Amino acid sequence: MSVVVLVEVEEGRASLVSREALTFARSLGAGDLHAVVVGPAPEAVVADCRDAGVAVVHEAGDPALERYAAAAWAAVVEAAGRAARADLVVAPGTGRGNEVLAHVAARRNLRMAANVVAVESLAPLVVQRQVVGGAALERATVDGRVRLLTMAGHAVEPSAADAPGAARVAPLALTIDPQDLRAQVVRVEKRESGDTSGLTAAKVVVGAGRGAGGPDGFAAVDRLAERLGGAVGVSRVVTSLGWRPHHEQVGQTGSRIAPDLYLACGISGSIQHWAGCASSRTIIAVNTDPDAPMVTKADYAVIGDMHEVLPAVLEELG
Amino acid sequence: MTDVLVCVKRVPDPTGEVVLTPDGMRVDGRYAGYTTSAHEEAAIALAVQVAESTGGSVTVLSVGAAESVEQIRAGIAVGATDGILVEADPDLLGPADVAAAVAEALRVREEAGRTYGLVLLGNDAADTGDFQVGVRLAYLLGRPVVAGVQTLEVDGDVATLRGEGPEGTEVYEVALPAVATVLEGGVSPKYPSVVGRMKAKKAEVETLGWTGSPVGAGREALTVPEPPPNEVTVIGEGTAAAPGLVAVLRELKVVHG
Ligand SMILES: Cc1cc2nc3c(=O)[nH]c(=O)nc-3n(C[C@H](O)[C@H](O)[C@H](O)COP(=O)(O)OP(=O)(O)OC[C@H]3O[C@@H](n4cnc5c(N)ncnc54)[C@H](O)[C@@H]3O)c2cc1C
Numbered sequence: 260m261s262v263v264v265l266v267e268v269e270e271g272r273a274s275l276v277s278r279e280a281l282t283f284a285r286s287l288g289a290g291d292l293h294a295v296v297v298g299p300a301p302e303a304v305v306a307d308c309r310d311a312g313v314a315v316v317h318e319a320g321d322p323a324l325e326r327y328a329a330a331a332w333a334a335v336v337e338a339a340g341r342a343a344r345a346d347l348v349v350a351p352g353t354g355r356g357n358e359v360l361a362h363v364a365a366r367r368n369l370r371m372a373a374n375v376v377a378v379e380s381l382a383p384l385v386v387q388r389q390v391v392g393g394a395a396l397e398r399a400t401v402d403g404r405v406r407l408l409t410m411a412g413h414a415v416e417p418s419a420a421d422a423p424g425a426a427r428v429a430p431l432a433l434t435i436d437p438q439d440l441r442a443q444v445v446r447v448e449k450r451e452s453g454d455t456s457g458l459t460a461a462k463v464v465v466g467a468g469r470g471a472g473g474p475d476g477f478a479a480v481d482r483l484a485e486r487l488g489g490a491v492g493v494s495r496v497v498t499s500l501g502w503r504p505h506h507e508q509v510g511q512t513g514s515r516i517a518p519d520l521y522l523a524c525g526i527s528g529s530i531q532h533w534a535g536c537a538s539s540r541t542i543i544a545v546n547t548d549p550d551a552p553m554v555t556k557a558d559y560a561v562i563g564d565m566h567e568v569l570p571a572v573l574e575e576l577g
Numbered sequence: 578m579t580d581v582l583v584c585v586k587r588v589p590d591p592t593g594e595v596v597l598t599p600d601g602m603r604v605d606g607r608y609a610g611y612t613t614s615a616h617e618e619a620a621i622a623l624a625v626q627v628a629e630s631t632g633g634s635v636t637v638l639s640v641g642a643a644e645s646v647e648q649i650r651a652g653i654a655v656g657a658t659d660g661i662l663v664e665a666d667p668d669l670l671g672p673a674d675v676a677a678a679v680a681e682a683l684r685v686r687e688e689a690g691r692t693y694g695l696v697l698l699g700n701d702a703a704d705t706g707d708f709q710v711g712v713r714l715a716y717l718l719g720r721p722v723v724a725g726v727q728t729l730e731v732d733g734d735v736a737t738l739r740g741e742g743p744e745g746t747e748v749y750e751v752a753l754p755a756v757a758t759v760l761e762g763g764v765s766p767k768y769p770s771v772v773g774r775m776k777a778k779k780a781e782v783e784t785l786g787w788t789g790s791p792v793g794a795g796r797e798a799l800t801v802p803e804p805p806p807n808e809v810t811v812i813g814e815g816t817a818a819a820p821g822l823v824a825v826l827r828e829l830k831v832v833h834g
């Protein structure tokens with residue numbers, strides 16, 4: 260038996276969710292651990308794979324892969340699956356991971372389980388996966404010659420294997436079919452104002468929801484974020500009312516954040532919002548309602564009007 | 578002229594409290610009510626834009642029980658032209674089955690002389706979140722597919738689609754006919770007007786059956802995880818809590834200077 264994990268590259272490293280997927284795949288004890296990287300595997304990524312206990316890193320160097328095309332990525336994953344004789348393929352539950360594995364599922368007529376958090380048994384493969392935006396868990400059987408699953412983010416902590424793997428780099432021999440490039444990125448418009456990296460990497464996020472009251476209700480939120488060297492994050496109500504841009508949204512359909520501190524002001528704490536902020540180390544809620552889920556789930560809370568509390572905090576900070 | 582088909586799913590309102598049916602197999606929507614997901618509402622809004630700019634039409638399709646006609650009519654109320662209900666027991670269907678049922682409905686329409694240059698779906702359904710129907714459908718139809726689209730324009734036989742990637746906004750140019758799955762955020766959902774509601778009541782919704790044999794979703798059971806026990810420390814109330822809050826910020830070492 261062997262497992263292939265799709266490893267996404269982010270700033271020259273294996274992305275966090277990819278390292279989580281590697282850790283998870285290793286913990287299954289389902290045989291040899293293989294990684295597949297689309298494009299040439301950077302040395303630091305090979306090192307991440309070695310630490311995670313990967314035996315073989317399959318890489319695909321076809322220049323046609325330079326711009327993202329999900330079908331072509333799927334062809335690469337299939338080739339790695341064949342080379343590894345895999346019976347299980349795991350991808351990170353990111354936009355790309357879910358998309359690429361759905362292509363593999365469609366091409367090979369296989370089942371796929373998205374956003375898995377745990378495996379209950381290997382034969383038959385029974386998983387627990389997040390549904391309804393994380394509000395419920397589904398226990399599902401995944402049958403088939405090859406089983407496909409994507410990992411929900413933060414289901415496990417990435418960790419190194421007891422013994423590093425050989426991480427032998429094996430180039431995949433494959434030619435990309437032009438059919439698989441019919442839907443390919445033609446260009447990337449680099450983010451300027453729409454940059455979410457500041458939000459997802461921030462150590463401090465000051466959040467604001469409907470309680471801000473309107474587009475003019477963010478002055479103290481902006482100032483506090485600046486004072487703490489952090490970023491502003493908002494709820495979907497705020498973006499759908501057009502008070503703030505969508506790239507600032509935290510949650511299931513926004514960014515997932517994991518700061519040291521999330522200071523959530525005037526946010527009720529719906530399941531969908533919580534899905535994006537649950538990994539924050541410390542959460543402080545500022546809310547007029549002591550029974551709001553954001554308050555009951557937080558580490559600390561201040562009960563009060565954010566328009567009074569935040570200016571007082573700014574004054575106290577000097 | 579581009580005719581657009583939008584696939585919508587009737588789902589228990591995911592913003593409400595999740596209550597399971599007694600057998601633990603489904604979310605009981607009787608308390609929270611039913612809706613379509615935000616991604617599909619965005620897909621309808623994009624489809625209406627395309628229809629307006631190209632002089633085409635929008636058909637809303639749902640696979641499911643007879644009640645799904647409510648979600649179809651809600652789509653017509655915000656600008657779609659007509660609807661298709663593919664009647665099938667939703668509890669027996671997995672994502673591959675839904676894709677097959679949609680493909681069959683498209684064939685029926687095609688035989689009747691109606692071809693859809695663009696098929697739009699949500700990126701993932703609000704309840705099951707399989708992330709698959711659109712991609713599986715594209716392969717059944719032999720069409721290219723782009724996932725996670727937030728805006729799109731159609732010019733002749735080419736669609737320009739944009740979505741957020743890891744490094745910025747990714748732009749695709751794809752020859753029609755094509756399939757795309759939509760993520761909310763690029764377009765504001767439409768709200769029904771009085772005229773729209775009137776139109777929706779009267780609009781034609783064709784009912785079709787599906788003759789395939791379902792492979793299902795592999796679901797064994799649903800559970801609603803207990804929230805982990807939590808003790809919140811209430812620092813205080815109103816402005817009087819400011820010094821206490823700042824003390825916590827200092828303790829957490831997030832205040833510099
Ligand atoms: C498929 C789907 C995806 C979704 N994705 C997301 C997502 O990614 N992110 C997201 O945030 N939501 C998402 N939602 C929406 C989510 O369900 C909630 O509707 C939303 O998070 C609520 O936003 P809110 O907390 O700002 O508003 P509300 O729920 O209206 O809460 C406002 C809160 O502010 C408090 N308040 C009011 N005035 C004040 C004041 N002056 N001072 C202090 N407190 C005050 C109130 O007590 C209340 O708790 C999604 C929903 C669906 C169906």
Ligand SMILES: Nc1ncnc2c1ncn2[C@@H]1O[C@H](COP(=O)(O)O)[C@@H](O)[C@H]1O
Pocket residue numbers: 584585586587614616617638639640641667672675697698699700701702703705706707708709710711
């Ligand atoms: N029963 C259904 N009827 C119509 N469309 C559906 C149905 N199920 C899923 N879809 C569409 O497929 C998308 C993705 O669903 P899924 O792959 O199940 O996450 C949804 O957002 C809908 O647009």
